[in-house]
Amino acid sequence: MATALKPVNEPRRPNIATADVQLPAVKDYEQVDREIMATLHPTTAWFIGLGVAITFLIIGAAAWIYQIYAGLGVAGYNPPVMWGVYIITFVFWVGIGHAGTLISAILYLFRAGFRTTIYRCAEAMTVFAVMTAGLFPILHLGRPWKFFWLIPYPNWRYLWPQFKSPLVWDVFAILTYLTVSSTFLYIGLIPDIATLRDKEKNPVRKRILSILSLGWRNSDREWRHFARAYLFLAAFSTPLVLSVHSVVSFDFAMALTPGWHTTIFPPYFVAGAIFSGIGMVFTIIIPMRKWFNLQHYVTINHLDAAAKLCLFTSLVVGCAYMSEWFVAWYSGIAFEKAFFANRVWGQWWWSSVILYTCNMVLPLTLFKQSWRRSPTWLFILSFFINIGMWFERFVIVVPSLSHEFSPWQWSSYAPTWVDYAILAGSFGWFSMWFLLFIKQLPVIAISEVKEIIPPKLKRRHDHGIDPAGRHLEYEPTTPGESA
Amino acid sequence: MPGVIGAFRELDSTVEAIEELKREKMGEVTVYSPTPRHELEDAVGAPPSPVRMYTLIGGVLGATFGYWIAIWASDYWPLVVGGKPVASWVPYTIFGFEVMVLFGALATVLGMFINSRIPRLTMTVGYDARFSGGDYGVWVECPPERTADAQSLLRRHGAVEVRSES
Numbered sequence: 001m002a003t004a005l006k007p008v009n010e011p012r013r014p015n016i017a018t019a020d021v022q023l024p025a026v027k028d029y030e031q032v033d034r035e036i037m038a039t040l041h042p043t044t045a046w047f048i049g050l051g052v053a054i055t056f057l058i059i060g061a062a063a064w065i066y067q068i069y070a071g072l073g074v075a076g077y078n079p080p081v082m083w084g085v086y087i088i089t090f091v092f093w094v095g096i097g098h099a100g101t102l103i104s105a106i107l108y109l110f111r112a113g114f115r116t117t118i119y120r121c122a123e124a125m126t127v128f129a130v131m132t133a134g135l136f137p138i139l140h141l142g143r144p145w146k147f148f149w150l151i152p153y154p155n156w157r158y159l160w161p162q163f164k165s166p167l168v169w170d171v172f173a174i175l176t177y178l179t180v181s182s183t184f185l186y187i188g189l190i191p192d193i194a195t196l197r198d199k200e201k202n203p204v205r206k207r208i209l210s211i212l213s214l215g216w217r218n219s220d221r222e223w224r225h226f227a228r229a230y231l232f233l234a235a236f237s238t239p240l241v242l243s244v245h246s247v248v249s250f251d252f253a254m255a256l257t258p259g260w261h262t263t264i265f266p267p268y269f270v271a272g273a274i275f276s277g278i279g280m281v282f283t284i285i286i287p288m289r290k291w292f293n294l295q296h297y298v299t300i301n302h303l304d305a306a307a308k309l310c311l312f313t314s315l316v317v318g319c320a321y322m323s324e325w326f327v328a329w330y331s332g333i334a335f336e337k338a339f340f341a342n343r344v345w346g347q348w349w350w351s352s353v354i355l356y357t358c359n360m361v362l363p364l365t366l367f368k369q370s371w372r373r374s375p376t377w378l379f380i381l382s383f384f385i386n387i388g389m390w391f392e393r394f395v396i397v398v399p400s401l402s403h404e405f406s407p408w409q410w411s412s413y414a415p416t417w418v419d420y421a422i423l424a425g426s427f428g429w430f431s432m433w434f435l436l437f438i439k440q441l442p443v444i445a446i447s448e449v450k451e452i453i454p455p456k457l458k459r460r461h462d463h464g465i466d467p468a469g470r471h472l473e474y475e476p477t478t479p480g481e482s483a
Numbered sequence: 484m485p486g487v488i489g490a491f492r493e494l495d496s497t498v499e500a501i502e503e504l505k506r507e508k509m510g511e512v513t514v515y516s517p518t519p520r521h522e523l524e525d526a527v528g529a530p531p532s533p534v535r536m537y538t539l540i541g542g543v544l545g546a547t548f549g550y551w552i553a554i555w556a557s558d559y560w561p562l563v564v565g566g567k568p569v570a571s572w573v574p575y576t577i578f579g580f581e582v583m584v585l586f587g588a589l590a591t592v593l594g595m596f597i598n599s600r601i602p603r604l605t606m607t608v609g610y611d612a613r614f615s616g617g618d619y620g621v622w623v624e625c626p627p628e629r630t631a632d633a634q635s636l637l638r639r640h641g642a643v644e645v646r647s648e649s
Contacts (some may be wrong), residue, residue, distance in 0.1 A: 029517055029617035152552055160556035164564065164574050172549075172581040180588045187592060191615070195517070198612035214596075215603025217610045220527045222599040223519040228532035229595035236588045243580060450518035455494040456617075458641060 022452070023117070025296035029450050033195060036442045036449070039292040040196075046439060053431035060425010063418045064139060072142050076416040080409050081401045083140075085419035087251075088393040089426055090136035092276070093129045094174070094248055095269075095389060098241050099277020100126025101181060103306075104188075105237035108230075114305040116452055117297045120445045121288065122281050123185045128433040129280075130178045132426050137170065139422060151175075166250045173247035180240055184233045190216050191226070191447040245273045252396060258339035259400040262327055268320035272392060275313035275359070278306060279385030284434070286379040288443065297444050300373045307372035310385070314363035317392075321360065335405055347412065348399045351391050358388020485649035486510065486624040488609045489637030494522060497619040500640035501526040504623050509633050513609065515620035523619070534594040541590020542583045549582030550575055609648055618643075 026032060067074050076084055100122040107115040138144045150171045152161055161168045194216040197209035216222060246266035253265040282303075289298040328340040343352050362384050365371045372378070398413050437443075491497040497514070501523070504512050514523050553575040561569045596602065609622035621642070625633050634645045 033616055152556060158559070160560055162562075163553040163557055163578065164567070164571060169574070169577045172578055176581045176585045179585060183588055183592055187595070191518075195615040198615045214601040215605070216601060217603075218515045218517060218614050219610075220514040220516070220523060220529065222601070223516070224524065224529055225532045225534050225595045225598040227519055228534040229591050232534065232538045232591045233588055236584045236591070239580075240584045243577070243584075247577060447518045451520075455520065456492055457495045458493040 022301075023297060023299065023449070026449070026453055028456065029453065032446055032449050032453065033199065035294070035297075036444050036446050037196065037199060039294070039443060040439055040441075042439050045291070046435065050432065050435045053428045053435055056424050056428025057432055058425075058428075060422045060428055063421035063425065067139075067418050067422075068144065072140075074416060074418045075422075076414055076419050078411060078413060080404060080411055081398060081413040083397050083401060084413060085415045085423055086136045086140040088390065088397050089423055090133050090140070091248055091269075091393045091396075092390050093133035093136070093426065093430070094245060095273035095276040095393075096280045097126040097129035097133065097177070097181070097277065098245060098270070098273035099275075099279075099281055100124070100129070101184075101237050101241040102274050102277065102309075103281065104184065105234040105241070108234045109238060112305070113452065114302045116448050117294075117299075117302055117444050118281065118285055118306065119448075120188070121285055121443050122277075123181070123188065124434065124437050124443075125277070125280060125284060126181045127178070127185050128430050128437070129277075130174065130181060131433065132430045134174055134178060135426070135429070137167075166247070166254045169247045169250060173244045177240060177244045180233070180237055184237055187226070187230060187233060188445060189441060190214060191218065192442050192445060194218065195446050196442070242270055245269045252400075257400050257404060258335045259324075259343070259396065262324065264320060264323055264327060268317070268324070271313055271316040271320060272359075272389060275310065275317050276385060276389035276392075278310045278313060279382045279389065281306065282310070282378045282382035283386060286375045286382070288438070290375075292443070294444065297449065300375070303375060303378055304369070304372045307366050307378060311363055311366035311372075314359060314366075314385075318360040321356065339400065339403055342403045343395065343399050346399065346403065348395065348402075351395050351399070354391045355388055355395050358384040359392060362388075484510075484624040485627060485630070485647065486609060486622055487630055487633040487637065487645060487647050488611065488620060488622045489634075489640075489642035490611060490613060490644045491619040491621065491640075491642055492617075493641060494520060494619065496641035497621060498522050498526045500621050500637055500642065503636055503640065504621070504633070507632075507636065509629060509636070510624040510626075512624075513622040515610065515614035515622070517615055517617060517619075532598065534591060534598060537594025537597075538587055538591045541593075542587030544590075545586025546579045546583035548586065549578040549580070552582075553578045 026035075075086070100119075103115050103122040104119040104126070107119070138147045141147060149159075150161055150168055161171075190213055193209055193213040197206060197213050200206040200209055246269065249265035249269035252260040253262060255261060285298055286303070289295050325340060328336040331337075342348075362381060365377070365381070402411050402413055404410070489500065491500065497516075501512055501514060504510075505526075505528070512527060514527055516523055550572075554570040557570050563569060609620070611618075611620060614620040621637060623633050623637075630647050634647070637645045
């Protein structure tokens, strides 16, 4: 059966969907293997980065040990503000994870081509962010070694968790999310691990990779079941990601506290989570594509498409902020109105300014295409987004607890060095895992990139690329089709 | 079962070889490719993957278990709070949903493993490391008397290397 090729007549434009997918500088499968595997060689800069991450982790771990020894009082908790940096940072890290699932699962279901080269990184970010987030409720416990009491398990005293408590909902949601996102990451990695295995010369590493690849051999049978399983995992991950941050928001929304007890919280949290995660994706991927010389894989078109997603989620989050104000005004409840006035004119006004500036104002620059296509600006903006989203959670947690119904309850809150050390330690923990990941396993999905590279053909025009460097497409009749 | 393996550089040559092997009824064909391709899938003509059944069963069991554990534990320790029902289906939907996703996802992976026959401790005959790189492989099981025919068919379609294995 003939395989007819025709040139794509449209010139490549930055904003069309097909341009987001194309990688004109990547010519064949061997180049993909060679260039992506080259990222696995450790460098001096990588060792320095890992050393810095582990140092931060040790600082955080030391602070935690001190907190266990001295008690939770060293963490700056002061009634009535009994949720502080730990809960803020928990919500922050869970949120970071959400963009990874959005990019890897939701965009997969929507067949958004630009996800291909960034999803592996985002997915790994999800797993490590959720691993980091999961530590914080435990850190927040007075007796962290009793955390397993939240899990329903048969025990001698016939005690079971309170299933109506949002904290138990959290346990189920976070553990499910961690399990499913790790599984999704690993399943997607299997074909790439097999590729590494087949190229590996070191017998010890080859053995380890053979075990991790589960004997994968790229057969049609394996690909058929893999594709189906991957689709269903993506289909499960999509509602899961929406449910997890909704459940996290219930921790707040179920409480009768001004600023918390509102039905807008689940969508507001989910949108904020995705927005913050995209910010972190930029923070990670922009330096990485430069250091690893992967600019022709993660192209400006990819960044442009992700920036649009960032802009969209920023607008949704901004809409949620405005809705909160509207709900407070429209409710007619004096406490709610007073709380929102306090948010802007009260003692925490500066945190609200940071929040609105970073999350609503600065992302508006992404309406301009040249800013969306500037990796430097996206990298700088991503820091503002990370800071802004941490402060969003600060504004939710601290002002509400410090300004409840009765004036005698009003108080202040000041994090201590223990809070700051553990916050820094969480970044060390996350970075350590991520740095270890990027030197052991490919940060770009090899097999999926090969899917979008035109295959070698017997009847071909220079391996599916025309003299102008544009990719060629199949005619409607492709090899193997019966009609 | 002995057979013949052919390594191809081009996708269309691979597809044509598979189609002719099937026309000639040489034997069961297994195709190796560095990435999934619809062209190969269509040429092989395999039935739909049954992984979906594992997903469905896992999901149904998970939802049932999620609701059951919450309802059973509440009923076992019937603590009435605020006059609310002991077994309250609205919050328990969270457990039903989360455990459905958990069991459904794990069952999907199990289904993929069983149907793909992995984990596999040793490489089976016919596999070559180049098939995870850039080449396509066609393995056809055939009796010794048809080996020469299969080899010549694969070569005719442009296989860069052909060898018999058993």
